[in-house]
Amino acid sequence: MITLKNVIKSYIMGEEIIYALNNVSLKIDEGEFVSIMGPSGSGKSTLLNIIGCLDKPDKGEVYIDNVKTNDLNDNQLTEIRRMKIGFVFQQFNLIPLLSALENVELPLIFKYRSYMSSEDKRKRALECLKMAELDEKFANHKPNQLSGGQQQRVAIARALANNPPILLCDEPTGALDSKTGGKVMELLKKLNKSGKTVVVVTHDINVGKVADRIINIRDGKIVEE
Amino acid sequence: MYFEMAKRNLKRHTLRSILALLGIIIGVMAISSLGILGGGLKEGISKNFEGVANFVVVFPNTGEGYLHFTKRDVDKLRKLNCKVIPICTKSDIVYIKGKNKKTYASIYGIKKEDIKYLNLGVDNKLSDTTIYIDSVFSNLNDVNKNDMILIKNVSFRIRGTYNSSFFIISQNSIILSQKTYKRFYGDNYSMVVLYVKNKDDINNIKNETENIMNKKEKKVIILSMDTLLKSINDAMDKLSMFLIGIGSISLLVAGIGIGNVMLMSTIERTKEIGVMKSIGASKRDIMILFIYEALIIGIIGSLIGALMSVVIGYLIVVFLLKSSLAWYCLIYVLIGILFGVGTSLISALYPAYKAATLDPIKALRSE
Numbered sequence: 209m210i211t212l213k214n215v216i217k218s219y220i221m222g223e224e225i226i227y228a229l230n231n232v233s234l235k236i237d238e239g240e241f242v243s244i245m246g247p248s249g250s251g252k253s254t255l256l257n258i259i260g261c262l263d264k265p266d267k268g269e270v271y272i273d274n275v276k277t278n279d280l281n282d283n284q285l286t287e288i289r290r291m292k293i294g295f296v297f298q299q300f301n302l303i304p305l306l307s308a309l310e311n312v313e314l315p316l317i318f319k320y321r322s323y324m325s326s327e328d329k330r331k332r333a334l335e336c337l338k339m340a341e342l343d344e345k346f347a348n349h350k351p352n353q354l355s356g357g358q359q360q361r362v363a364i365a366r367a368l369a370n371n372p373p374i375l376l377c378d379e380p381t382g383a384l385d386s387k388t389g390g391k392v393m394e395l396l397k398k399l400n401k402s403g404k405t406v407v408v409v410t411h412d413i414n415v416g417k418v419a420d421r422i423i424n425i426r427d428g429k430i431v432e433e
Numbered sequence: 434m435y436f437e438m439a440k441r442n443l444k445r446h447t448l449r450s451i452l453a454l455l456g457i458i459i460g461v462m463a464i465s466s467l468g469i470l471g472g473g474l475k476e477g478i479s480k481n482f483e484g485v486a487n488f489v490v491v492f493p494n495t496g497e498g499y500l501h502f503t504k505r506d507v508d509k510l511r512k513l514n515c516k517v518i519p520i521c522t523k524s525d526i527v528y529i530k531g532k533n534k535k536t537y538a539s540i541y542g543i544k545k546e547d548i549k550y551l552n553l554g555v556d557n558k559l560s561d562t563t564i565y566i567d568s569v570f571s572n573l574n575d576v577n578k579n580d581m582i583l584i585k586n587v588s589f590r591i592r593g594t595y596n597s598s599f600f601i602i603s604q605n606s607i608i609l610s611q612k613t614y615k616r617f618y619g620d621n622y623s624m625v626v627l628y629v630k631n632k633d634d635i636n637n638i639k640n641e642t643e644n645i646m647n648k649k650e651k652k653v654i655i656l657s658m659d660t661l662l663k664s665i666n667d668a669m670d671k672l673s674m675f676l677i678g679i680g681s682i683s684l685l686v687a688g689i690g691i692g693n694v695m696l697m698s699t700i701e702r703t704k705e706i707g708v709m710k711s712i713g714a715s716k717r718d719i720m721i722l723f724i725y726e727a728l729i730i731g732i733i734g735s736l737i738g739a740l741m742s743v744v745i746g747y748l749i750v751v752f753l754l755k756s757s758l759a760w761y762c763l764i765y766v767l768i769g770i771l772f773g774v775g776t777s778l779i780s781a782l783y784p785a786y787k788a789a790t791l792d793p794i795k796a797l798r799s800e
């Protein structure tokens with residue numbers, strides 16, 4: 209499902225070159241639940257963003273569903289994000305002006321525009337909120353009227369909207385207390401059981417061990433699996 | 434939803450949006466009401482000239498010592514293929530009966546049957562014992578229809594009043610029948626008016642007149658109103674453009690205002706833009722979102738501005754210029770709307786482009 213071959217990503221900071229990813233190769237199969245662990249600054253987010261086609265590597269090859277993404281142009285990458293990838297972030301990153309439901313509808317709007325009726329979009333968004341186990345009564349709440357856990361559930365519902373096979377989560381529990389975080393991980397586990405390939409970035413071992421496989425990364429290099 | 438989001442984003446900073454809106458309103462108002470003002474001026478002035486557009490006026494060249502036309506000169510002109518109207522004029526003292534008052538006036542002698550060509554708005558039924566007076570004479574001397582005036586000790590009844598017409602009949606004047614005039618002052622003509630039915634023939638007539646009268650020496654001066662009218666119209670069009678140009682400057686300022694608002698908005702929403710990209714927004718989606726915001730401001734602002742400029746333009750034209758608002762003035766309102774919407778669109782392009790091409794990674798990392 210996801211394959212990286214000798215991926216290098218570096219940044220120039222003044223005089224020196226920082227390798228955010230230094231020759232990373234990995235393979236994640238369909239239906240896996242993988243966590244990527246490492247201390248802050250070790251390159252986890254960079255890795256996730258490259259998998260999610262938000263970022264491009266300097267060198268190396270990236271395959272998503274057997275499609276080599278290195279050579280794709282901007283629109284093609286956007287298309288892959290729409291079809292294959294659902295993102296969940298540490299800070300939830302909901303659009304503050306939109307209600308929970310509207311936030312979930314947004315990816316549908318980007319993907320389908322008017323080819324899907326508003327009612328169908330609404331229906332699909334409600335379905336996703338249900339999958340993310342958020343009570344329907346919060347559907348019309350604005351993000352700032354929701355707790356952190358609830359917001360993260362909206363964000364997960366939003367990631368599910370276009371029914372992507374892959375969920376990429378960057379520290380999804382990082383802004384939550386351990387109990388709420390645990391519940392979010394439980395939800396991700398459930399989604400994985402239902403067929404999604406889930407990749408979770410974290411520096412919290414209690415979170416990481418929910419996954420079937422843990423990839424440890426340090427200074428841009430995979431140190432052990 | 435794009436529209437809805439754009440609307441909510443504008444509402445998020447109400448004051449800022451209102452200021453941008455105000456800029457566009459003022460800009461559009463400036464363009465359209467200045468345009469209307471120019472149009473109204475032109476309309477008013479051309480109206481004054483409308484009645485004389487068909488005339489070619491021939492004057493004796495006083496610089497060469499020709500003070501009058503003779504009967505022979507007029508007869509030469511009669512060969513022209515147009516209506517020839519010889520006009521005599523002289524200044525004289527007249528006596529206002531019943532007021533016991535003497536006053537000066539320009540006295541014109543025009544053939545009874547020629548008067549109707551001059552568009553004076555009188556009944557064209559002058560007799561040898563009646564006269565027409567112009568409104569200035571009427572006001573100055575407080576005389577009106579059916580009052581009596583003595584000229585050379587002969588008494589005349591006022592048959593009607595006219596507004597002195599540009600270039601031909603001066604202000605503070607009296608029109609007598611030519612027969613009467615000649616009895617008092619002799620037959621020397623001070624100008625000949627050629628009435629040309631078809632304006633396209635005016636140039637021909639002018640050339641022929643030139644041939645007939647000015648062959649040996651420059652005996653006459655030939656003026657036609659259509660060239661004058663044309664240059665006045667040209668000048669008025671230039672004035673309108675100039676006024677619109679001034680209006681455009683305020684719109685330019687408004688455009689910079691909108692651009693600024695949008696740019697601030699992109700910077701503030703950097704993170705949001707990154708998030709939208711990560712959940713599948715294309716460059717185009719982001720552009721559209723920002724352009725919608727500008728369009729909302731542009732369209733609402735332009736419509737309000739247009740409405741206000743119609744009202745203001747109407748007031749200016751009707752009460753200040755005392756002329757009527759012509760329908761074609763709405764063109765200036767349309768121009769105003771077009772410029773208003775166009776300005777907001779153009780000024781949004783750069784911020785929208787900037788937002789659309791933000792690096793999603795940097796955008797997501799920003800706080």
Ligand SMILES: Nc1ncnc2c1ncn2[C@@H]1O[C@H](COP(=O)(O)OP(=O)(O)O)[C@@H](O)[C@H]1O
Nearest residue numbers: 219226227228247248249250251252253254255
């Ligand atoms: N845009 C950037 N410019 C410069 N350095 C960057 C940039 N993005 C990431 N880095 C650097 O790359 C390294 C990896 O960052 P990141 O992937 O965010 O780590 P993690 O998510 O594990 O904390 C860090 O040293 C970080 O400072």
Ligand SMILES: [Mg+2]
Nearest residue numbers: 252253254378
């Ligand atoms: Mg990180």
